[in-house]
Amino acid sequence: MELSNMPIHHRLQLLIFSLLSSAVLLHATHPIAAAILRFLTTNLLLNAIISLLTTILIFLHFRLRSHPVFLLNYSCFQPPNHRKCTYQLANDFVLHGGRFTTPEPVKFMRNIYLKSGLGNDTYAPPFMFEKDQTPTMKNAVQEAEEGIFSSVDSVLAKTLILPEEIDVVIVTGGSFSPSPSLASLIVNRYNLRPDVKTYNLSGMGCSSGVISIDLAYRILRGGGRKIKNVLVVVTESITLNWYDGEERSMLVTNCIFRVGCAAAIITNDPSRRSTAKMELQHCLRTHHGADDSAYHAAFQEEDGKGITGVSLTKDLIRVAGLNLRQHIKILAPRVLSLNQLVGYVCSVVSSVMSGGQMKPVVPDFTMAFEHICVHTGGKAVIEQVARVLKFNDSVTEPARMCLNRFGNTSSSLVFYELAYFEAKNRVKKGDKMWMLAFGTGFKVGSLVWKWVNDPETELDNPWNDSIGQYPLKIW
Template sequence: MSRGIPTLLLLLPLSALLLYCINSHLLMQNYDSRFVLFAFLWCGLVALLGYLSTRPRAVLLLDYACFLPDADRKCGLEVCEYFVRRTGRYSGASEDFMSSIYRKSGLGGETYVPAFIFRGETEAGLEAAREEAEEGMTLAVDQLLAKTGVPVSAVDLLVVACGMFAPSPSLASVLLRRYGLPESTAAYNLSGMGCSSGVSAVDLAARVLRGSRRRVRYALVVVTESIGPNWYFGDDRSMLVTNCIFRVGGAAVLLTNDPAKRGAARMELVRSLRTHHGADDASYRAAFQQEDEAGTTGVALRKDLIRVAGAGLRAHIRSLAPKVLPWSQLLLYTYQTLTSANWRQAAAADEDKQADDVAAVPDFRRAFEHMCVHTGGKAVIEAVGRLMRLEEEVTEAARMTLHRFGNTSSSLVLYELAYLDAKGRVKRGDRVWMLAFGTGFKVCSLVWRALRDSAMDAAGDNPWKDCIHRYPLKAW
């Protein structure tokens, strides 16, 4: 319970007494204008205190940091092909299939892979998996704390997200121990939520900050991944794709609800939204961890994943649009939806491309100046762009992030934000939309408003610092 609630409980009886006195004065025709004026001013004060004590507090993004692995971890097509052949665990057909997928994936030659690949090992054990996850977390947190100057003792809430690795003790416990966080720090560990877990973690932290007054003021959100233990060593093609597109990455975000920090903050969280289609079997199994016929574990990406993503995004848009679009666009969108028979036919169509081509879609460029679209893969970016009728310049950050870093899972939207910052494109007052997809199937959004102009970090820790001059380029 916030501190404003007990105050209201004391003031409300007094207000009721004053109203009773006013009523008595009027009935007795003993009218005193000063008394009535005082009573109305008192009630107005109570209403104002009630509003101030119950409204959600603003959630501010103080800063963020993205993990940049060492240069000796860069991996191009040749490294991937060499590792695949060295393991001796794939058929020739599977090797050719992965090579073909990689060439068409949109990934460049400077993405990063786990350290075990360069050690002569053929499989990542538990220690290698821990090392990969912890490295991304700790280096990002170190950079973030150095930039903000906030001591670890001030962190009241810790949220760690890792989509595919859940050791015990948890990764949140690893950070609690490493940084000596206070015993009062509330810690949460999210796993199994796929590429949406980073956005979901920020949403969780923001909900706690909005509902808290003085008990929780700083929230540290850390997103990482460990792809080593999830490397698939089999010949099921639906499970081989993940080997080709997922890469090492991680990020950390520091949030606060302290209004005194507004001048130092980068952005304010305006809105968040999460929707899911977990009750639908096709959506639930679109990206599914399982064993193949030989008993080898991997993540299967179904052929209808793009269709599921499109259906999930359309439903998400219907929920988000009324909250962010200007009235002119809402009226136009409503008119197009109600008067288009083709849209109704497309909504029930089986082929996602047919629905995308004719469905009414609001112009989200009127609501956001910048979009950090889910960088799940080339096909995902193209499907989102087609469904929402986005020009290439709108999806530039997503395409360039996929080329430079690959699919880093839950941290990918922050690498896109870093791209926009490195280019100096975000100006004060601009709105930024972060959109992520996750297993289950989930669609998650964060809407930010910039509080200052973006620029390359003075500390020089932007992950694009050594290559931004080469971008944008033709990724595919």
């Protein structure tokens, strides 16, 4: 039996036995050790106090130590080929049935689409392929079910986790929140235990994938051995989010959001380390909603004609850059090497002493991580992250290629980007990976992973049918 799997009283007995054995050996071989041992054995009260304190410290060490949290495996949903959203399909859709009374919205969306960085292989929701192309609640549920059932079936098969072994279910769907919830949909579909704990997150934006993993991490760290396996489902249904109005800030979402879903098994079971992909080492979430400009940067509301849409303001990119700088001030001390951290702190002090005339040096995060998943929210967002963190094209390549192949899949985007690294055979045991995502509100989230095993070839990697074409020279 491994030491980590021993009951605590067995571990204490083993430790006490080891200490006594060592003392006896030292007593026989070293005069100083013999004198100390005689002193302790002849001072019973002191000996009892030391033994009690030692026992308490050992107990607290094993009781309060953090449990490692692993990504056992994950799966990304890949819709069938007949659901691909080509430029021609998108163009025909906006012209269908007189959706727009004037040509200006159509012209605007065409320009946005052509500059968006999206290719012809992204996926559209099912209703766009029906005859009348009218989004309904039934269509929205269909979109959610297809992605959820496909990805969950796959991740359960890959991890060999049975439904009855799932202790917690976390589902995130940013703007689609039906009743019963999507978490209840999963409990019903997979006949999960009555005592399973479920969490259904909504309204958290594109950062909710990172947020849901952070929640799983905190539950597993605090749940001891009673909770071992968390099923995380990261999805979105864009069917009911199509905007038929004419406000330009709201039309952008029609051009960049696409179908996507991912499922993952997160565990604290130490016996699964040998089959896990990565260990989650750090989580960081910062919320900047106290600032009005950050709060309203991406906002769901009605336009002047009462049509509901999500407005992406011109201030969004500035807000993303500003709040990213605030975020990395907290993240940097956790991940940077000592020499990097000293240089960064000195630059911050110099900036304060100069009254802001000297700007703090941006740490080189490529020295702390072998791989970085940059938020794939759109071309302008990726470029802003690159400017703030001084990333070159090789660092943002996975994000740009993910945007081209799958579009903005909202909360699941970091998993499609993770799959790109695996499909390209770029990761190996010991590598560190940083996942960075933004969300409405305005939120910034980071996950820091370390690969604990070399990845195996995944038959259901969504890049398998196209990875040979990438990277493309598209920007």
